[in-house]
Amino acid sequence: MTVEQSHDPTVCKRVDDGITRVFQLLGKRWTGPIVSVLTNGPAYFVDLRRAIPGISERMLSDRLTELGAARLVVRQVDEGPPLRVSYRLTEAGAALSPALGLLKEWAEEHLPEGERPTGC
Numbered sequence: 001m002t003v004e005q006s007h008d009p010t011v012c013k014r015v016d017d018g019i020t021r022v023f024q025l026l027g028k029r030w031t032g033p034i035v036s037v038l039t040n041g042p043a044y045f046v047d048l049r050r051a052i053p054g055i056s057e058r059m060l061s062d063r064l065t066e067l068g069a070a071r072l073v074v075r076q077v078d079e080g081p082p083l084r085v086s087y088r089l090t091e092a093g094a095a096l097s098p099a100l101g102l103l104k105e106w107a108e109e110h111l112p113e114g115e116r117p118t119g120c
Contacts, residue, residue, distance in 0.1 A: 030063050039097045042088035
């Protein structure tokens with residue numbers, strides 16, 4: 001004997017579209033740390049590279065380009081000499097600061113402590 005079940009599609013759980021968009025961007029490796037460093041203020045490319053151990057120049061450049069396309073980061077060329085490029089958060093990027101702070105607190109409370117990078 002089979003029991004037929006009715007299925008109400010409005011009851012199905014789905015991930016929120018906003019959460020999906022956020023993690024498509026911020027869930028990529030290195031993106032969170034880049035935004036986190038920039039919450040302290042503008043930084044030159046070389047300073048970002050030093051602040052994020054293990055990131056390659058190519059990856060940093062790619063992630064900064066993505067963040068720029070998402071309108072979270074602005075690239076500014078300082079004419080010099082020497083020519084220097086700095087990055088800063090836009091208003092939308094800076095608005096991530098409270099959320100990043102909450103994620104940091106959550107990690108400190110719920111994630112095991114890993115090795116801390118040396119330097120700086």
